[in-house]
Amino acid sequence: MIGVFDSGHGGLTVFRALVERFPALDFIYLGDHANVPYGNRPSSEVVDLTRAGVETLYRRGARLVLLGCNTATCVAARTLQQDWLPQSEWTGRNVLGIVAPTVEAATQTPWAVSTPQYPQKLNTDVIAVFGTMRTISSFVYPEEIRKRCPRATVVQQVCADLVAAIEAARPEPELDAIVKVGVDGLLAQTGAQPPHRAILGCTHFPLVEHLFRKHLPPSTRLLSQPEIVADSFEDYLSRKPQYAGSGARLKAPVLLTTGELESVTRTSRVFWSAVPVFQTTAE
Numbered sequence: 001m002i003g004v005f006d007s008g009h010g011g012l013t014v015f016r017a018l019v020e021r022f023p024a025l026d027f028i029y030l031g032d033h034a035n036v037p038y039g040n041r042p043s044s045e046v047v048d049l050t051r052a053g054v055e056t057l058y059r060r061g062a063r064l065v066l067l068g069c070n071t072a073t074c075v076a077a078r079t080l081q082q083d084w085l086p087q088s089e090w091t092g093r094n095v096l097g098i099v100a101p102t103v104e105a106a107t108q109t110p111w112a113v114s115t116p117q118y119p120q121k122l123n124t125d126v127i128a129v130f131g132t133m134r135t136i137s138s139f140v141y142p143e144e145i146r147k148r149c150p151r152a153t154v155v156q157q158v159c160a161d162l163v164a165a166i167e168a169a170r171p172e173p174e175l176d177a178i179v180k181v182g183v184d185g186l187l188a189q190t191g192a193q194p195p196h197r198a199i200l201g202c203t204h205f206p207l208v209e210h211l212f213r214k215h216l217p218p219s220t221r222l223l224s225q226p227e228i229v230a231d232s233f234e235d236y237l238s239r240k241p242q243y244a245g246s247g248a249r250l251k252a253p254v255l256l257t258t259g260e261l262e263s264v265t266r267t268s269r270v271f272w273s274a275v276p277v278f279q280t281t282a283e
């Protein structure tokens with residue numbers, strides 16, 4: 001069984017892409033709605049909450065957990081993979097982040113290639129990254145992109161309050177105004193040259209992708225992180241078949257939340273009308 005973890009609704013964008021792409025795999029999702037948003041929390045808290053979420057998914061039978069969360073990936077993935085997992089009772093299980101495949105797609109360079117190679121070493125594109133405060137202040141995206149495309153310009157923009165507004169399913173005009181502030185802030189940094197590509201570097205943001213599309217210049221290509229992650233996961237499973245399913249989905253995808261069941265179900269349906277039923281982790 002494959003686990004997908006996020007602070008709340010955001011990872012559902014990745015989860016949905018994976019469930020659709022891999023009909024033979026069993027999936028379980030955990031949204032830590034009791035503690036969302038993660039993006040303004042100190043790094044140590046993000047690490048602790050992410051570890052707790054990953055352990056919940058392991059306990060429920062996941063052998064591999066994908067962090068469907070950029071904040072958790074930027075802040076916690078390496079610590080969990082290198083320091084915690086090998087010493088834990090969960091050896092033989094694994095945890096993966098979502099930044100590596102996104103950087104691969106943005107730079108057209110495999111993750112394993114971390115020095116500039118032709119032709120990407122000549123790439124002078126402007127690449128926009130929208131994210132939470134914690135993701136943006138980690139500088140993971142610009143550092144990893146510039147290793148592969150040293151001449152590219154990476155412009156980052158925090159979209160403050162957007163995660164909380166999405167979690168609360170605030171009315172569309174309110175979400176629209178928050179996205180517009182973020183996009184305006186980004187465009188004020190890029191000046192005359194609009195971004196060639198934009199990464200929605202928070203898995204909540206594809207839930208309002210149409211609003212980013214509306215405010216970004218038409219020439220800016222939006223990278224779809226859920227699709228990128230699904231593509232990369234397909235490649236990962238071909239190399240690690242031990243995590244692949246038995247050939248037939250055994251049960252319907254399971255969705256867990258640490259939050260309040262009624263409000264989580266109601267607000268998630270605003271963005272995904274056919275979202276499977278959530279169960280509480282409290283049971």
Ligand code: DGL
Pocket residue numbers: 006007008010011036037038039040068069070071072132135163201202203204
């Ligand atoms: N979905 C998240 C991300 O990709 C988490 C945002 C948050 O909880 O602040 O960053």
